[in-house]
Amino acid sequence: MIFSIKHNRCLYICLSIVSLCLAVTITPAKPSVLMQTNSTFNVSLSNSQSTNGLEQGRNLYQSGRFAEAVIAWQRAANNYHTQGDRTNEALSLSYLSLAQQELNQWEAARQSIEKSVKILQTAKPSFNAIIWAQILNTQANLELSTGQTETALEIWQQAQKYYEQVGDNMGSLGSQINQAQALQTLGFYRRSKQHLEMLTQKLAVMPDSEIKVSGLRSLGLALDAIDDSKSQQVLEQSLAIANKIKAKTQLSSILVILGKVASDSQDSEAALKYFKDAQTTATNPNELLQARLATFKVLVDYDKLEAETSLALQLQQQLLELPPSHSSLYAAINFVATLNRLEKPERVLPIPELANLMSVTVKSAQQIQDAPAQAYALHQWGQLYHRTNQLTKAKELAQKSLNIARQLQADDIIAQSAWQVGRLYKQQGDHPEAIRAYTEAIKSLKALRGDMVAVNPDVQFSFRESVEPVYRELVGLLLDEKPTQPALMQARELIESLQIAELDNFFREACLDKAQQIDNIDPTATVIYPIILSDRLAVILSQAGQPLRYYVTHKSQTDIEQTLDNFLITINPVSDSQEQSRLSQQIYDWLISPPEQEQALKNTKTLVFVLDGKLRNIPIAALFDGQQYLIEKYAVALSPGLQLMAVQSFQQTKIKAIVAGISESRNGFSALPGVELEVKQISQTLPSSMLLNQKFTNQSLADRVKSSRADVIHLATHGQFSSRLEETFLLTWNGQVNVQELSELLKNHSEDSSQAIELLVLSACDTAAGDDRAVLGLAGLAIKSGARSTIATLWPVKDKAAEILMTRFYDYLRQPKITKAEALRQAQINLIRQTDFYNPFFWSAFVLVGNWL
Incomplete structure (x- = not known):
C-alpha cells in the first residue's frame, strides 16, 4: 500500500535540501535537515567531550540514527550548560529539535527549539547573525511541519535578514526557497512562482561551485513541487555544473531526483536511465540503495518482470546487510510495500522471505527506537500474512501497528493500520467491528486533510490505492441489505468527504473549510x-x-x-x-x-x-x-458536496460583468472566430468591462478583477480540465494560467465574502482526452475560484451554438426571480426547440457547478 503524493514529498525533501545551502560541507541529499559545521559559525569549543557529542550527534543524524542523535545532543547540551557555553548549548538544542522532529516527537521538539531561542534572546553579548539564522531555520521547519505555515514564513523571513547581515548569499537564497514553499502551502501560487523565478536568475549569475550545485538542486525540487516546467531544466543545470566541477558527491542525488521527475511525467525510459546513472555515480551505500529502490519501483510500475526479479535479489541482500538506521529501515519498508502492490509478489520473491525482511526490520526499529518505522513495518508484515490467508496472525500484526500509531498520534499510520484491521474483520464476517475500524481510519484521513497520508516522506502512497478504497469499502458495509437512516446519513457524509479528499489530493492542500447543508x-x-x-x-x-x-x-x-x-x-x-x-x-x-x-x-x-x-x-x-x-x-x-458559500440574494437586474475572450489563434491553439461575437453580444446585454484578444492578459484580468465590483466573470477562451493539476489551465493572450494561479487571481476580487464573484463562466473549455477523472479540475476550479457558481463546458462546442446559448442565458438571468440553474435550463431548451443545435452535443456540454440559486 504505497501512498504517493508529490506535494508532500517535495515539501519535506525541499526543506531538507534547502538546508544544504546553509552548510559549508556539502553532503548528499536526504529527507531530513542537514547540519551546519562549526566552522560555519567560527565557534571554538572548549570541552572535548562536548565537542565530540556535538559532532557525534551530527554523524548519527546524517546516517539516519535519530534516536541516538537525540541522546548525543541532549548530553552535549547538558555539558555546554554546565560549562556556561551558551552558544553551543543553543546549537545543541537546535540540533536536538531536528532529530526529535524526525522521530515525530513534536512537543519535545518544540520545547528544545524554544529553549534554544530563549538562550539566544537572553545571552550577553548577543549571538552573531549566522547562529540566529541556523536556529530560526530549525524553528521554521517545526512550525511548517505542525501546520503553522504563516508563522514559518515569518521566521524564514527573519532568517533571511540574518544571512544578509553577514553576506551569506546562499543562506539567504535557501531561506527564500523555503519561503516560496510556505507561500505555496498558504495558496499564494503566483507569488511563490514569481519568487522562485527570481531565485533562478540569482543563481544563474553566481560562479560555479558545490554550493551553487546544491542551491540549484533545492530550487529544482521547489519548482517541481508547484509543477513548474522549469524544474527539469534547473535540475539539469545543477547536474551539468556538478559534472563540470567534478562534484562527485552531488551527482547521484541529483540524478535520482531527475529520475523521479521523469517518472512523474510517465517517461519510464528516461527515469530508468537517470536511475542507472545514479547507481554508477553513487559514492556511498545509501546512495546506491536509494537509486536501486527508485529503479525497482519503476520496473514494478511498468511490469518488467525479468529485470525487477534480478534487482529484487540484490536489494534483498543489501537490505539485510545494512546496519540499522532510519534510511535503511524505510528502504526495507518501501521495498516490501512496492511488492505488496502487486497481485502476486511471490513471482518476484517468496513471501516468507519478504516476511523475514519485515521481521528483521521490526527488530531493528525497536533497537534504534524508531517507533514510526516499527509501526509501518508491522503493517507491511501483516499484509503479507493477509495474502497467505493467515488472518489471525495478520490481524495481530495490524493491531500492533495500530496500537503504536495511536501512542504516536500518527494519523498517517493509523489510517493504514485501522483500514487493514477493518478489512480483516470484514473478511471474518464481523461487520460491527469492521465498521468501527474503518471509521477510525476515515477519521485519521480527515485529520490529515491536505497532507493526505504522506506526512512521512519516506513512505509514499497513492490516493487511488490507499485513500479512496477506504471510503468506498466503508460505504459498501453501511449500505449492505436494508440500510437504516443513520447508516444512510453516514454513507452520504462519507461520499461528501471522499469528494473533499479527492479535491484536496488534486490541489495538494486542504482546500475546503466551510460547509453548508x-x-x-x-x-x-x-x-x-x-x-x-x-x-x-x-x-x-x-x-x-x-x-x-x-x-x-x-x-x-x-x-x-x-x-x-x-x-x-x-x-x-x-x-x-x-x-x-x-x-x-x-x-x-x-x-x-x-x-x-x-x-x-x-x-x-x-x-x-x-x-x-x-x-x-x-x-x-x-x-x-x-x-x-x-x-x-x-x-x-x-455540486462537489456540502461545500457552498452562504446563500446571497442575487440582484439580477444589477448585474455587472467582466467579459474576456480570445478569438485568434494563439500559442499553438486554434482560432475561435465565434468568440469575438460572443464577447461583444454579452457586453451589449450586460454592463461590462471587455477584454478581447491582446487586451486579455493575466495582468489585465487581475487588475479588472481587483478594481471592479463585477458579479459575473465570463471567459471565452481555450482551456482544459484534467485530473492533473498542472494540466488544468486557461489560455490568455500572454500564456496559460493554471488553476492555482487563476483561483488566487479571482480571490483578489474582495476579502469580503458578501462581495464574492456570483458567477464564473468558462465557455470554451475541454476535459482532457482519456482522463476519466478530468472533471476534478472543473470541480476544483469551481471551489477554489471563490465564485458561488461556475458554468463551464465539458468539451469544445461549436462557436455559434455557444454564442446563442450564452447570450440567451444572460437574457434569462436578468429576469427577476429566476435561478441560475433555471436560466441555463431555458437557454438549453431554446437550443433544443428553436435552433438547428438540438443534438445534445451542442447544449449538454454546459454544466452549472455550485450554488444554483
Missing part, C-alpha cells in the same frame, strides 16, 4: 448522490425536511462504467441516435426512474447531483426518459 438551502431542490460500488450502483436521495431515500441497482462496476463510457462516445452529431437514446435511457432508469415512480420528485424544480467516479464525465442534462431530456423536466446543477 445544501439540501436545506432550497426546498424545491432534490439532491441525488449516485455511488458506484464494486457490485452495485447505490443512489441516496435527499430532500429538505424528509428522510433520506435509497435505491439500488445490482450491477458490476465494470458494466456500469462501460455503459457510461459508451454513452459518452455517442454524444456526437454523427453518432447513432438510437444507440444514444438507448444508453441514455438506461442511465436515466438507474438514477431518475425509481424516485419518479414513487412520486418523490413531484415538487422538485432543480436536481442537484453529487456525482461519483465516471458519472462526472457524462452530460446529466442529456439523460432521456424515452420522450424528453432530463433538462426539459428539471433544472440541473452539479
Whole structure:
C-alpha cells in the first residue's frame, strides 16, 4: 500500500535540501535537515567531550540514527550548560529539535527549539547573525511541519535578514526557497512562482561551485513541487555544473531526483536511465540503495518482470546487510510495500522471505527506537500474512501497528493500520467491528486533510490505492441489505468527504473549510448522490425536511462504467441516435426512474447531483426518459458536496460583468472566430468591462478583477480540465494560467465574502482526452475560484451554438426571480426547440457547478 503524493514529498525533501545551502560541507541529499559545521559559525569549543557529542550527534543524524542523535545532543547540551557555553548549548538544542522532529516527537521538539531561542534572546553579548539564522531555520521547519505555515514564513523571513547581515548569499537564497514553499502551502501560487523565478536568475549569475550545485538542486525540487516546467531544466543545470566541477558527491542525488521527475511525467525510459546513472555515480551505500529502490519501483510500475526479479535479489541482500538506521529501515519498508502492490509478489520473491525482511526490520526499529518505522513495518508484515490467508496472525500484526500509531498520534499510520484491521474483520464476517475500524481510519484521513497520508516522506502512497478504497469499502458495509437512516446519513457524509479528499489530493492542500447543508438551502431542490460500488450502483436521495431515500441497482462496476463510457462516445452529431437514446435511457432508469415512480420528485424544480467516479464525465442534462431530456423536466446543477458559500440574494437586474475572450489563434491553439461575437453580444446585454484578444492578459484580468465590483466573470477562451493539476489551465493572450494561479487571481476580487464573484463562466473549455477523472479540475476550479457558481463546458462546442446559448442565458438571468440553474435550463431548451443545435452535443456540454440559486 504505497501512498504517493508529490506535494508532500517535495515539501519535506525541499526543506531538507534547502538546508544544504546553509552548510559549508556539502553532503548528499536526504529527507531530513542537514547540519551546519562549526566552522560555519567560527565557534571554538572548549570541552572535548562536548565537542565530540556535538559532532557525534551530527554523524548519527546524517546516517539516519535519530534516536541516538537525540541522546548525543541532549548530553552535549547538558555539558555546554554546565560549562556556561551558551552558544553551543543553543546549537545543541537546535540540533536536538531536528532529530526529535524526525522521530515525530513534536512537543519535545518544540520545547528544545524554544529553549534554544530563549538562550539566544537572553545571552550577553548577543549571538552573531549566522547562529540566529541556523536556529530560526530549525524553528521554521517545526512550525511548517505542525501546520503553522504563516508563522514559518515569518521566521524564514527573519532568517533571511540574518544571512544578509553577514553576506551569506546562499543562506539567504535557501531561506527564500523555503519561503516560496510556505507561500505555496498558504495558496499564494503566483507569488511563490514569481519568487522562485527570481531565485533562478540569482543563481544563474553566481560562479560555479558545490554550493551553487546544491542551491540549484533545492530550487529544482521547489519548482517541481508547484509543477513548474522549469524544474527539469534547473535540475539539469545543477547536474551539468556538478559534472563540470567534478562534484562527485552531488551527482547521484541529483540524478535520482531527475529520475523521479521523469517518472512523474510517465517517461519510464528516461527515469530508468537517470536511475542507472545514479547507481554508477553513487559514492556511498545509501546512495546506491536509494537509486536501486527508485529503479525497482519503476520496473514494478511498468511490469518488467525479468529485470525487477534480478534487482529484487540484490536489494534483498543489501537490505539485510545494512546496519540499522532510519534510511535503511524505510528502504526495507518501501521495498516490501512496492511488492505488496502487486497481485502476486511471490513471482518476484517468496513471501516468507519478504516476511523475514519485515521481521528483521521490526527488530531493528525497536533497537534504534524508531517507533514510526516499527509501526509501518508491522503493517507491511501483516499484509503479507493477509495474502497467505493467515488472518489471525495478520490481524495481530495490524493491531500492533495500530496500537503504536495511536501512542504516536500518527494519523498517517493509523489510517493504514485501522483500514487493514477493518478489512480483516470484514473478511471474518464481523461487520460491527469492521465498521468501527474503518471509521477510525476515515477519521485519521480527515485529520490529515491536505497532507493526505504522506506526512512521512519516506513512505509514499497513492490516493487511488490507499485513500479512496477506504471510503468506498466503508460505504459498501453501511449500505449492505436494508440500510437504516443513520447508516444512510453516514454513507452520504462519507461520499461528501471522499469528494473533499479527492479535491484536496488534486490541489495538494486542504482546500475546503466551510460547509453548508445544501439540501436545506432550497426546498424545491432534490439532491441525488449516485455511488458506484464494486457490485452495485447505490443512489441516496435527499430532500429538505424528509428522510433520506435509497435505491439500488445490482450491477458490476465494470458494466456500469462501460455503459457510461459508451454513452459518452455517442454524444456526437454523427453518432447513432438510437444507440444514444438507448444508453441514455438506461442511465436515466438507474438514477431518475425509481424516485419518479414513487412520486418523490413531484415538487422538485432543480436536481442537484453529487456525482461519483465516471458519472462526472457524462452530460446529466442529456439523460432521456424515452420522450424528453432530463433538462426539459428539471433544472440541473452539479455540486462537489456540502461545500457552498452562504446563500446571497442575487440582484439580477444589477448585474455587472467582466467579459474576456480570445478569438485568434494563439500559442499553438486554434482560432475561435465565434468568440469575438460572443464577447461583444454579452457586453451589449450586460454592463461590462471587455477584454478581447491582446487586451486579455493575466495582468489585465487581475487588475479588472481587483478594481471592479463585477458579479459575473465570463471567459471565452481555450482551456482544459484534467485530473492533473498542472494540466488544468486557461489560455490568455500572454500564456496559460493554471488553476492555482487563476483561483488566487479571482480571490483578489474582495476579502469580503458578501462581495464574492456570483458567477464564473468558462465557455470554451475541454476535459482532457482519456482522463476519466478530468472533471476534478472543473470541480476544483469551481471551489477554489471563490465564485458561488461556475458554468463551464465539458468539451469544445461549436462557436455559434455557444454564442446563442450564452447570450440567451444572460437574457434569462436578468429576469427577476429566476435561478441560475433555471436560466441555463431555458437557454438549453431554446437550443433544443428553436435552433438547428438540438443534438445534445451542442447544449449538454454546459454544466452549472455550485450554488444554483
